[in-house]
Amino acid sequence: MADLSVDFVGMYFPNPFMLASAPPTRTAEMIKRAFATGWGGAVTKTIALDPTQNLQPRLQPLRYRKRNVGMENVELISQLTIEDWQREIANVKSAYPDRPLWASIMAAPVREEWQRLVEAIQETGIDAFELNVSCPHGMPGKAMGAFVGQNAKLTGEVVSWVKKIAKVPIMVKLTPNVTDIAFVAQAAKENGADALCAINTVLGIISVDLDTLTPLPTVGGVSTYGGYSGPGIKPIALRCVAQIAKATGLPVCGLGGLSTWEDAVEFMAVGAGTVQVGTAVMWKGCGIIEELVQGLSNYLDSKGFTNLKSVIGAALPKIVEFPEMPLTSRVRASVDDTCNGCLLCVTACADGGFQAITGVRGEIVEINGTKCDGCGLCAMVCPMNSITMVPR
Numbered sequence: 001m002a003d004l005s006v007d008f009v010g011m012y013f014p015n016p017f018m019l020a021s022a023p024p025t026r027t028a029e030m031i032k033r034a035f036a037t038g039w040g041g042a043v044t045k046t047i048a049l050d051p052t053q054n055l056q057p058r059l060q061p062l063r064y065r066k067r068n069v070g071m072e073n074v075e076l077i078s079q080l081t082i083e084d085w086q087r088e089i090a091n092v093k094s095a096y097p098d099r100p101l102w103a104s105i106m107a108a109p110v111r112e113e114w115q116r117l118v119e120a121i122q123e124t125g126i127d128a129f130e131l132n133v134s135c136p137h138g139m140p141g142k143a144m145g146a147f148v149g150q151n152a153k154l155t156g157e158v159v160s161w162v163k164k165i166a167k168v169p170i171m172v173k174l175t176p177n178v179t180d181i182a183f184v185a186q187a188a189k190e191n192g193a194d195a196l197c198a199i200n201t202v203l204g205i206i207s208v209d210l211d212t213l214t215p216l217p218t219v220g221g222v223s224t225y226g227g228y229s230g231p232g233i234k235p236i237a238l239r240c241v242a243q244i245a246k247a248t249g250l251p252v253c254g255l256g257g258l259s260t261w262e263d264a265v266e267f268m269a270v271g272a273g274t275v276q277v278g279t280a281v282m283w284k285g286c287g288i289i290e291e292l293v294q295g296l297s298n299y300l301d302s303k304g305f306t307n308l309k310s311v312i313g314a315a316l317p318k319i320v321e322f323p324e325m326p327l328t329s330r331v332r333a334s335v336d337d338t339c340n341g342c343l344l345c346v347t348a349c350a351d352g353g354f355q356a357i358t359g360v361r362g363e364i365v366e367i368n369g370t371k372c373d374g375c376g377l378c379a380m381v382c383p384m385n386s387i388t389m390v391p392r
């Protein structure tokens with residue numbers, strides 16, 4: 001069986017799956033329960049000098065055909081004090097001394113505040129810090145979270161203050177809500193970050209109640225912009241992970257919409273050495289680790305890979321800038337005899353393509369290879385997977 005263990009910033013992880021800083025890491029008891037099910041590591045819910053008070057309610061799903069496909073939260077950071085967290089961390093570390101436990105910390109861009117936090121927490125036996133400079137809602141109003149991470153200079157300053165006194169590795173958790181995440185990542189690297197983590201949630205409005213015409217989640221009749229997470233944000237997360245891995249060469253921890261072992265392979269292929277999961281654990285419980293580990297293990301075996309080194313970063317050399325993409329690679333659509341003549345491709349090609357497909361309901365469609373411009377729309381809408389793009 002393939003070896004799922006990874007070395008990430010000099011630390012041994014039995015598998016690459018970490019619990020993200022989110023409700024599942026709210027207390028020692030919850031983290032220990034997750035470790036018992038086999039999680040490779042965990043990041044605490046974000047700790048600050050002052051605990052926060054949360055809105056109620058603060059979660060709102062995005063549904064497609066009655067299934068949850070995304071979620072917005074307007075939750076703030078931990079409701080526990082530093083003293084509480086000193087006890088919680090010591091509690092987890094005494095039960096699981098060898099399992100990486102990282103503390104997520106956040107403060108305003110004031111040197112003394114960051115250093116006070118680091119000093120108070122690193123006494124507890126914590127293995128590393130994750131600097132939360134990326135929370136997109138609530139905290140930026142207090143000059144915290146994305147207020148710092150949306151400014152490369154401030155991010156660099158914060159990293160340098162923490163680096164000066166931290167006795168354990170530091171990882172910077174970045175926000176996707178910036179024009180150029182690689183620029184911020186570079187500032188973190190230049191000031192001493194040992195690793196990077198991406199992404200925190202995407203700022204959004206998840207939906208609007210059609211009866212009251214109020215955005216959701218509604219709290220006392222009003223709403224605000226919140227953090228969008230879950231499967232829908234994975235493409236943004238993969239892009240961010242690839243960009244920061246390529247720009248800095250630092251170890252990267254990837255997250256954002258990861259809910260299956262296949263997602264984990266994708267994150268690792270674009271450069272993630274470890275991955276985190278938030279929303280999927282909230283929806284399905286920490287028991288999903290069994291499927292994640294088993295699926296990843298089976299995949300490696302099926303590919304003949306003995307460990308994750310064959311996957312991590314494997315896709316990066318294949319990501320190029322647009323001008324380097326080959327215009328000489330030409331394809332056209334081709335249909336096989338599994339086509340059921342539903343004509344969805346005819347409609348799509350007529351109104352969204354090049355009018356290259358004709359057909360009669362119930363019969364195999366005909367594709368005009370000369371008119372076809374090789375866009376791939378027909379293959380996308382075909383419910384039978386009867387259409388493939390073949391070289392011209």
Ligand SMILES: Cc1cc2nc3c(=O)[nH]c(=O)nc-3n(C[C@H](O)[C@H](O)[C@H](O)COP(=O)(O)O)c2cc1C
Pocket residue numbers: 020021022023045046071073075076077078104132135173199200201227228229230231233255256257258276277278279280
């Ligand atoms: C309800 C909720 C609370 C969160 N709280 C924190 C937090 O305290 N600190 C933090 O760094 N990220 C926090 N996050 C962001 C997650 O750690 C993660 O970056 C984001 O949700 C994307 O991953 P996911 O799609 O797996 O949830 C929170 C996310 C959710 C859904």
